[in-house]
Amino acid sequence: MSRDWYTWHDDYDDPASPLAHRLAEVRRHIAGALDDAPAGPLRAVSLCAGQGRDLIPVLATHPRGGEVTARLVEADHRNAEVARAAARAAGLSRVEVVVADAAHTDGYIGLVPAHLVLVCGVFGNVSDADVRRTVRHCAALCATGGTVIWTRHRHEPDLVPAICGWFAEEGFALVTVVSPADGVGVGVHRLLGAPRPLPAGVTMFRFGS
Template sequence: MTKDWYAWHADYDQPDSALSRRVAEVRHRIRAALDAAPAGPLRVISLCAGQGHDLIPVLAGHPRRDDVTARLVEQDPRNAEVARRAAAEAGLPGVEVVVGDAALTDRYADLVPAHLVLVCGVFGNIVDADIRATVRHCAALCATGGTVCWTRHRREPDLVPTICGWFAAEGFEPVAVSSPAAGVGVGVHRFTGTPRPLQTGATMFQFVGYDDLTQH
């Protein structure tokens, strides 16, 4: 059965859910990244953005809100419409919500390298080789000194330490990685290298879904 990713978002409203705890940590890290960002215009991209719960509530109350040009890419038009409505209600004209495949590099060509790259809800739903490929692409998506915020469950086999190694290999330094005891995996890495040219026409990953991954 195909997962209903619109219904999946209901767990955000459950205070004791893992998803609720995860988004609280992600928002904390987004806020810190915006606080530390350089003066001037800021570019933000969000892959598989869902209903925009990670970014939009933070931007709505952040002093840098008017400096941000953001693109949220989401496959499900129902989720995209929720995000679009939330951005409008928060008075964030700089936030664009695009319906489409977030894995396509061309979706971001005019906004990279970005100061903040959100890859939340992705790494737990794609195969390991695609995680590695996406981390490699992050070195083109992210500006020097910019931040990538990503998530991955800490269940066994716990791939988070390996993912951290992949980021290090691409010129990223760790800012924060939640512990297995936290029950949710949120990672933040800062790019210290020089962005490589974005590969046009590339597909970074195939979104498989956690349920399908664990059945094989």
């Protein structure tokens, strides 16, 4: 039986849960990326964005939140509606929530390369080969000097060291990798070189594979 990705978010409401610890860490690095971003308008994209609990609260309170044009791509319409409601309540008119398969590159055309790319909750739900493929596409999603924030569980076999190596191969510098809770990993990388063109019509990963 497939997982219900709407009720999956309930663990965020338990402050003692690993998911809540992961969320706090991701938010901290989103705020840091906004602190370090260049002056002027900013762009952000979030893959498999869920209810937008990582990005939207930070944009709502950060001094630069109003400068960010963001696109959150989420397949579950219930989660997407929660994210839309949160963005409206926060007055974030530049936040767009799209109901679509986040694996398809077409969903990001027009808003990439972005200064902030969120790939949270993806790498633990796709094959290792798809993780590698998605890292490669991050070099097209991310702008020069932009930040990619990703998550992956640290259960054996721990793929986090390999993921860090793959980002390095694609021209990213490691900012940090942390484990804010048992079995949880959060990675942050910054693109040093010029982004690649984003190919249209490509599937980066297959969720649940």
